[in-house]
Amino acid sequence: MSTSQSLPPKAGMQSARGGMPRRVQRKLEADRRARRRRLLFITVPVVLALVAAGIGIWLSQRSTEQVAAVQMPDVSKYTSVPRDGRMLGDPNAPVHVIEWGDYQCPACRAFEQRFFPTVLEQYIATGKVRWEFRDFAFIGPESTRAAEAAYCALDQGKFWEFHAALYANQKGENVGSFSDRRLEEIARVVGLDVDAFRSCLRDGTHKDDVQQMVREAQSLGVRATPSFSVNGSAPFTISSLADLTSRIEEALP
Numbered sequence: 001m002s003t004s005q006s007l008p009p010k011a012g013m014q015s016a017r018g019g020m021p022r023r024v025q026r027k028l029e030a031d032r033r034a035r036r037r038r039l040l041f042i043t044v045p046v047v048l049a050l051v052a053a054g055i056g057i058w059l060s061q062r063s064t065e066q067v068a069a070v071q072m073p074d075v076s077k078y079t080s081v082p083r084d085g086r087m088l089g090d091p092n093a094p095v096h097v098i099e100w101g102d103y104q105c106p107a108c109r110a111f112e113q114r115f116f117p118t119v120l121e122q123y124i125a126t127g128k129v130r131w132e133f134r135d136f137a138f139i140g141p142e143s144t145r146a147a148e149a150a151y152c153a154l155d156q157g158k159f160w161e162f163h164a165a166l167y168a169n170q171k172g173e174n175v176g177s178f179s180d181r182r183l184e185e186i187a188r189v190v191g192l193d194v195d196a197f198r199s200c201l202r203d204g205t206h207k208d209d210v211q212q213m214v215r216e217a218q219s220l221g222v223r224a225t226p227s228f229s230v231n232g233s234a235p236f237t238i239s240s241l242a243d244l245t246s247r248i249e250e251a252l253p
Helices: 022-068 106-124 141-153 159-168 180-192 194-202 207-219 242-251
Strands: 095-101 131-135 227-230
Touching: 095 159, 095 180, 095 242, 106 131, 106 159, 131 207, 131 242, 141 180, 141 194, 141 207, 159 180, 180 194, 227 242
Parallel strands: 095 131
Antiparallel strands: 095 227
């Protein structure tokens, strides 16, 4: 009795089912995998670039919104009195008052906006007091940055305008009120040369000056803001305007 046995197809020949040769199938499959890899290689970077661009636009819009909120206070109160850097008032005035402040300090902002106009009108503008502001930047990194920025404004002769604008735009502690972009916008609103201001801030031109002022305040006994000294007295804090004006009156000849 005869038997039959099928022989395996030779390489390159069609399979027993009459399909495409396996060698051709393998080549086609390899080509498909290569195309998928090329597609991923092209598509993934494009998608990532689009995502990054979208994030950049969102951040830019957010920064623009923050900068748009910058306010410029009325600084005409400073134009009627002599000014010399951080000093306000007659340089020969009999009473010298030093204020130590931090631009993120809410109490400093309250003093600047509620009490200082009275001091300016009654004592500085009348030639009784020469007033000096010094930095005691201790609340956080934005305190230091704002103090450095005020120094940069001083270089351009607009310390007091920038000083007032910082307090007017104080929104909280280390929440972005005094980011570099916002400080630059304050500089623009104040009327500074923004390019020169940006270089001053970026290069840390007055970083050491601010730190030195803080160390000096600490050595004198300053522990809080705002603190004051009248004619070289030990630093003191106040709970009302009368606490300060009574010291000034006592020091007047």
